[in-house]
Amino acid sequence: MEKNENRIALKVALIAILTALTTVFTIVVRVPTPIKGYISLCDVVIVFSAYLFGPWTALITGGLGTAIADIIGGYSQWAPFSFLIHGLQGAVIGLIAKKASKSGVVSDASLPSVFGAGLLGTIIMVGGYFLVGGLFYGFKPALTEIPLNLIQAIVGVVLGIAVTKTVRKAYPPVRFLTW
Amino acid sequence: MISSTFVSGKGPWYDFDPRAKLILIVLLCVEVFLPVPLWGIYLLFALAFVSLSHAVGIHMAFSPFKAIGLIIVIMIIFIPFTHRTGTPFLTLGTTVIATRDSLLQFATHTGRFLTITYLTTLFVWTTRMNDILLTFRWFSLPYSAALVITLTFRFIPFIAETFTRIQEAHSLRQSEHSQSKGWNALSDILPTISCTLIFALKSIPHLAMSLEHRGFGSSVKRSNYRSLPKGASLFTHLVICGMIATTFALLIVL
Numbered sequence: 001m002e003k004n005e006n007r008i009a010l011k012v013a014l015i016a017i018l019t020a021l022t023t024v025f026t027i028v029v030r031v032p033t034p035i036k037g038y039i040s041l042c043d044v045v046i047v048f049s050a051y052l053f054g055p056w057t058a059l060i061t062g063g064l065g066t067a068i069a070d071i072i073g074g075y076s077q078w079a080p081f082s083f084l085i086h087g088l089q090g091a092v093i094g095l096i097a098k099k100a101s102k103s104g105v106v107s108d109a110s111l112p113s114v115f116g117a118g119l120l121g122t123i124i125m126v127g128g129y130f131l132v133g134g135l136f137y138g139f140k141p142a143l144t145e146i147p148l149n150l151i152q153a154i155v156g157v158v159l160g161i162a163v164t165k166t167v168r169k170a171y172p173p174v175r176f177l178t179w
Numbered sequence: 180m181i182s183s184t185f186v187s188g189k190g191p192w193y194d195f196d197p198r199a200k201l202i203l204i205v206l207l208c209v210e211v212f213l214p215v216p217l218w219g220i221y222l223l224f225a226l227a228f229v230s231l232s233h234a235v236g237i238h239m240a241f242s243p244f245k246a247i248g249l250i251i252v253i254m255i256i257f258i259p260f261t262h263r264t265g266t267p268f269l270t271l272g273t274t275v276i277a278t279r280d281s282l283l284q285f286a287t288h289t290g291r292f293l294t295i296t297y298l299t300t301l302f303v304w305t306t307r308m309n310d311i312l313l314t315f316r317w318f319s320l321p322y323s324a325a326l327v328i329t330l331t332f333r334f335i336p337f338i339a340e341t342f343t344r345i346q347e348a349h350s351l352r353q354s355e356h357s358q359s360k361g362w363n364a365l366s367d368i369l370p371t372i373s374c375t376l377i378f379a380l381k382s383i384p385h386l387a388m389s390l391e392h393r394g395f396g397s398s399v400k401r402s403n404y405r406s407l408p409k410g411a412s413l414f415t416h417l418v419i420c421g422m423i424a425t426t427f428a429l430l431i432v433l
Contacts, residue, residue, distance in 0.1 A: 009395050012323055013386035016330035017338075017379050023331065024338045029372070044372060060327075068331060071184055074246050076299040077292075135212075136295070137250055137288045141257045159369065166373045167380070174380055 014053070014177055015060050021045050022065025027073055039148065042066055043125070043156020044163060046090045047118060051109070051164045053178055055094025063087025078132070085128035093121040111161070118157030125153045186304040188234040197310040198317055198407065199416035204302045206424040210431075211291045217283070219430040220290035227297035234305055243300045244293070251289060258285050308332065313407050326395070330386070334379075342375045349374075 026042040042065065050058035067083040070076060093114075100113030109117075126149045133142030167174060192200070211220055232240040262280035269277040306314075312325050349371050407413075 008323065009387040009390040010383070012327055012330070012390060012395070013383045016327045017334060017383050017386065019327065019331045020334040020338050021376065021379050023335050024342060025372075028339045028342060029368070041368075041372065045376075048376065064328070064331070068328075068335075071303055072335075074243065074300070076184075076303045077295045079299075136292045137254050138257065138261065138284065140260055141250070141253045144253055159372070162369060163372055163376060166369070167376050170373065171377045171380060177380065177383055 010177070015057060018045065018049050018053070018057065018061035019065040019068070022049075022061050023069045023072070026066055026069035039152040039155060041156065041159065042069065042086065043089075043121075043153050044160045046086060047093060047121070047157055047160025048164050048167070050090045050094035050117075050121075051097055051114060051161065052168070052174065053094075054098060055091045058090025058094045059087045062090030077136075081128070081132045085125055085132070088128070089121040089125045092124055093117040096120065114161055115157065118161070122150065122153035122157060126150055183308060184303045185307045186235045186239065188236070188305070190230070190234040190305075192230060192234050192301060192305040195305075195419075196408070196413050196416035197306045197314045198413065199420040200302055200306065201314055202417070203420035203423055204298050206420070207298055207427060208295050210424065210427050211294050213428075213431050215427070215430050216433070217286055217290065219427065220287065220294055223427060224290055224294040224297060227294060227301055231297055231301050231304070234301070243296050247292065247296055250292070254285055254289060258282065261285075309405060310407065313405070317407060326390075334382075338375065338379055341378055342371065345374045345378070346371045 022045045025045050026040045029041045046062035049061045063083040066086040067079040070079040070082050096117035097109040101109040258277050262278050265278035265280040267275040268279045
């Protein structure tokens with residue numbers, strides 16, 4: 001009983017912090033692009049959560065974090081869809097990485113399998129926002145968002161993997177935070 | 180960084196029960212996708228805009244419109260490329276710029292998007308975050324999920340400030356006139372992101388310990404600092420919300 005209670009408190013704390021990180025990385029952390037736009041780095045935290053903590057953590061933190069960011073940023077009409085799209089993106093990346101890992105530990109998955117998982121996550125993210133954009137304002141105008149979403153997702157996968165490897169080396173106790 | 184979404188103001192929307200408000204907003208957002216006449220969609224948008232203006236002032240009521248302005252401009256640009264066959268409405272010499280069908284589709288999409296934007300903004304701006312969470316709890320959101328959301332809002336400003344400080348500290352390593360863009364911006368931001376993540380991860384065990392010391396996971400029943408009102412007022416507000424949603428749905432029949 002005591003062990004289960006400890007794990008519940010750790011789960012809640014882990015998910016809350018990762019969700020807050022996702023929200024901050026969506027709203028505050030932006031990288032300027034050559035076409036005068038900005039890309040957010042929420043996908044970095046989603047890939048980080050999926051690779052290090054598994055699919056279920058990534059599902060909740062990715063979905064909830066981006067939904068909260070949409071509400072705070074004044075785009076509350078997108079919140080339920082961001083929850084579904086980014087949640088599914090994180091879950092798929094985590095599931096594929098977990099299946100590809102021989103030891104069953106997500107963070108031991110090989111680099112090609114993680115990149116493959118990231119690619120599938122990218123398709124889910126870009127395709128999901130295209131479908132929702134088509135529903136809101138037509139499929140032809142929604143096509144204009146695809147290039148920026150693609151750049152954001154690919155940058156998120158590349159940076160997410162780089163950051164995960166860096167954090168694992170710099171902070172080894174992160175392994176004991178998994179559930 | 181301000182993470183609160185509530186905007187203080189006046190009007191009946193602030194007194195409306197948040198549970199009935201959420202049900203009404205969701206019902207109306209779904210109904211705009213049903214075969215409602217165009218004038219019905221724009222009537223609902225007008226009502227939502229007037230309600231928001233009355234609540235927070237006309238100047239603030241234009242903020243959601245500014246946020247989605249670029250998307251509406253893109254939709255206008257794409258008018259000549261949709262529904263190329265059909266009755267021409269706008270022509271330039273022999274070139275058809277817009278047909279009746281393309282303009283109707285633009286008007287419908289714009290009306291729907293504006294209506295949904297203003298309805299969701301109305302809900303978020305006139306309902307305190309505590310009440311939104313209590314509303315989801317009333318709809319059976321687990322206690323641990325509500326706790327996660329509460330803690331997230333508590334830590335967002337802290338992590339945002341941490342990121343800014345780490346970024347400023349790392350920028351001291353660069354020259355004064357360097358401006359990172361594209362790939363350089365990404366490689367420059369990598370140390371900042373890693374430090375921010377590690378700083379945040381280090382706070383997890385302390386947070387978990389704090390939760391345990393405050394009785395999280397205890398079998399003793401928790402008390403609430405605040406609860407939503409029960410009884411007659413909820414029933415009245417639910418009836419009002421049902422009447423509004425039904426009236427709008429009858430537009431489909433007409």
